[in-house]
Amino acid sequence: MDVVERFFPIDLAFSADGSLLATIGSPYTISLWRVSNLTRLTSFTPPFPVHSICFTPTGDLLLGGIYGQLGRWNPQTNTLVQVNAPITEHVQQIVLAPTGDLFATVIDNRVLFWRTETLELLGELTRPNYVESIQSAKFDPANRYLYTSGSRGHLDRWSLSNLQHDSIIARQWQLRGFRAGTRELWLSFGEYEYSGSYTYVFDAEGRLIRTVPYVGWFSRDKKWVLTPRYELVRVSDGLVAASFCRGFRCSVISEFSYDSTRFFAVVFDGINVPYMIMYNLQNLRPLWWEDVRINPLFIRLQISKNNQLVLISSLDYIELRNANRGNVIWRLDEPNPNKVAALSDDGRYLALAIGDGNQTRLYIYAVSSGQLVYSEILPVSNVRYVRYIADDRYLAVVAEGLVRFYRTSDWQNVYEEYFEDIILLGNTERFIALPTQGMVYTYSLSGEMDWVARYELAPLVNTELSDDGTRLALQYADNTIEVVRMRPVLGDLNYDGCVDDADLLQVLRFFGQNGILGGDVNGDGQVDDTDLLLVLLHFGSGC
Numbered sequence: 001m002d003v004v005e006r007f008f009p010i011d012l013a014f015s016a017d018g019s020l021l022a023t024i025g026s027p028y029t030i031s032l033w034r035v036s037n038l039t040r041l042t043s044f045t046p047p048f049p050v051h052s053i054c055f056t057p058t059g060d061l062l063l064g065g066i067y068g069q070l071g072r073w074n075p076q077t078n079t080l081v082q083v084n085a086p087i088t089e090h091v092q093q094i095v096l097a098p099t100g101d102l103f104a105t106v107i108d109n110r111v112l113f114w115r116t117e118t119l120e121l122l123g124e125l126t127r128p129n130y131v132e133s134i135q136s137a138k139f140d141p142a143n144r145y146l147y148t149s150g151s152r153g154h155l156d157r158w159s160l161s162n163l164q165h166d167s168i169i170a171r172q173w174q175l176r177g178f179r180a181g182t183r184e185l186w187l188s189f190g191e192y193e194y195s196g197s198y199t200y201v202f203d204a205e206g207r208l209i210r211t212v213p214y215v216g217w218f219s220r221d222k223k224w225v226l227t228p229r230y231e232l233v234r235v236s237d238g239l240v241a242a243s244f245c246r247g248f249r250c251s252v253i254s255e256f257s258y259d260s261t262r263f264f265a266v267v268f269d270g271i272n273v274p275y276m277i278m279y280n281l282q283n284l285r286p287l288w289w290e291d292v293r294i295n296p297l298f299i300r301l302q303i304s305k306n307n308q309l310v311l312i313s314s315l316d317y318i319e320l321r322n323a324n325r326g327n328v329i330w331r332l333d334e335p336n337p338n339k340v341a342a343l344s345d346d347g348r349y350l351a352l353a354i355g356d357g358n359q360t361r362l363y364i365y366a367v368s369s370g371q372l373v374y375s376e377i378l379p380v381s382n383v384r385y386v387r388y389i390a391d392d393r394y395l396a397v398v399a400e401g402l403v404r405f406y407r408t409s410d411w412q413n414v415y416e417e418y419f420e421d422i423i424l425l426g427n428t429e430r431f432i433a434l435p436t437q438g439m440v441y442t443y444s445l446s447g448e449m450d451w452v453a454r455y456e457l458a459p460l461v462n463t464e465l466s467d468d469g470t471r472l473a474l475q476y477a478d479n480t481i482e483v484v485r486m487r488p489v490l491g492d493l494n495y496d497g498c499v500d501d502a503d504l505l506q507v508l509r510f511f512g513q514n515g516i517l518g519g520d521v522n523g524d525g526q527v528d529d530t531d532l533l534l535v536l537l538h539f540g541s542g543c
Contacts, residue, residue, distance in 0.1 A: 021035050031044075059075070066090050068086070106135065111146070152172045171479065174215075199214060202483075215227070223236065244265065252267050255302060263278070266294065273292075278326065287325075304345065304347035305347075349365065360399065393429075452474075491537070491538035498543035500539070
């Protein structure tokens with residue numbers, strides 16, 4: 001079949017009974033073919049360039065032009081009825097409703113509805129700002145909803161009864177975490193303005209409650225954001241507190257303090273000498289800045305929770321500075337890309353892991369004196385990160401294939417396991433082992449393992465735990481986001497943060513059953529004496 005004189009068809013459509021095929025070839029000629037023997041029946045060149053086509057139930061052909069033109073061509077009589085859409089852009093798609101009496105067009109991120117017989121414009125979807133891309137549309141068979149898809153994973157559902165947005169089905173989500181002290185989950189899709197312009201805020205039950213007209217890197221309380229243009233912006237009113245640099249060669253590596261009152265950045269503008277700067281976000285003034293000679297590779301930053309110290313780890317050295325004045329307190333010159341460091345929350349200890357051939361040297365320093373308090377040789381060559389957890393009670397050392405936890409009171413190794421990788425859950429003593437392979441479990445340092453979720457389509461890549469420990473957001477490799485309830489207190493069956501009479505009553509109510517309806521504290525599939533004992537042992541916890 002030599003389609004339209006060897007030109008690739010721009011669009012094609014089958015008639016309702018499948019006997020006819022219509023194609024658009026270059027230069028925008030419509031050809032009609034008999035499917036049974038691939039015979040061309042007729043050709044037609046409309047008075048406008050056509051970009052999309054669709055058959056009506058009566059056999060007419062709907063035509064969409066590249067400048068918003070719409071037409072209905074009758075092949076039997078070779079007549080054309082033409083109207084113009086209110087948008088002079090490509091008619092990207094024409095899609096017919098199941099009833100056949102109306103159709104929708106997708107034009108420049110807008111969806112318009114038309115009467116099939118008269119080409120009368122009936123209405124338009126009311127598109128909220130967080131639906132940033134619409135490229136195609138489909139009616140559901142029951143004619144209750146319209147589904148639209150777009151770039152970067154956009155998939156949305158719309159109600160045809162009122163032409164309003166009904167729900168978000170999917171996005172290429174970026175997990176921005178819970179707002180500090182709340183169960184609000186912040187999601188965006190992309191870190192750059194060409195990827196998206198809005199961040200979505202969901203409540204604890206998964207309802208979209210608002211959108212924020214910024215993307216980028218947010219502070220924990222979500223009051224500040226560093227945008228892709230490297231502007232430090234206050235989210236509430238759009239105030240630009242600082243603008244660092246622009247251009248292809250510009251780069252800013254930054255860190256917000258835990259309480260979101262400090263902002264530290266290392267700035268490379270591609271022209272001038274790199275510099276460090278620390279901002280006080282309470283009065284919007286710099287505390288200090290300094291030109292530095294620093295390699296832009298392998299930079300990691302950390303501000304201690306008490307806002308007294310800032311840790312700078314680079315390719316060539318590691319140093320501690322006074323966060324308020326900028327003076328260097330401690331420095332180690334170590335030109336090695338395979339090194340990681342972490343400050344304890346109170347700023348008392350510095351942990352440092354340095355790769356050395358097929359092993360790693362672990363050092364613990366007392367910050368106040370600069371003295372080495374502990375050292376060990378680890379039998380691994382690649383330590384991914386070190387981090388203090390559980391209010392500085394433990395130090396986690398996460399390497400490729402090995403996980404260790406040290407008790408900071410005496411630096412004893414209290415937990416060791418051979419996992420490929422782990423994700424630490426907030427400031428708790430729990431973590432998730434990777435890869436998940438369809439099942440997600442949390443592990444504790446005491447050896448407990450709790451089932452959290454099951455997802456077999458893609459592995460887990462990221463998590464965020466709410467500050468109260470009751471919600472865990474899971475991000476999978478296919479951009480699916482799942483939020484599950486967590487029990488911050490063992491025995492808290494109703495997730496209210498307190499083990500009380502309600503939890504005891506649930507165990508007694510379902511005692512002897514399989515736990516599907518409730519009462520199964522330890523997750524063994526049976527509500528029995530063990531569950532009752534666990535509730536009694538933890539009775540009053542969290543209350």
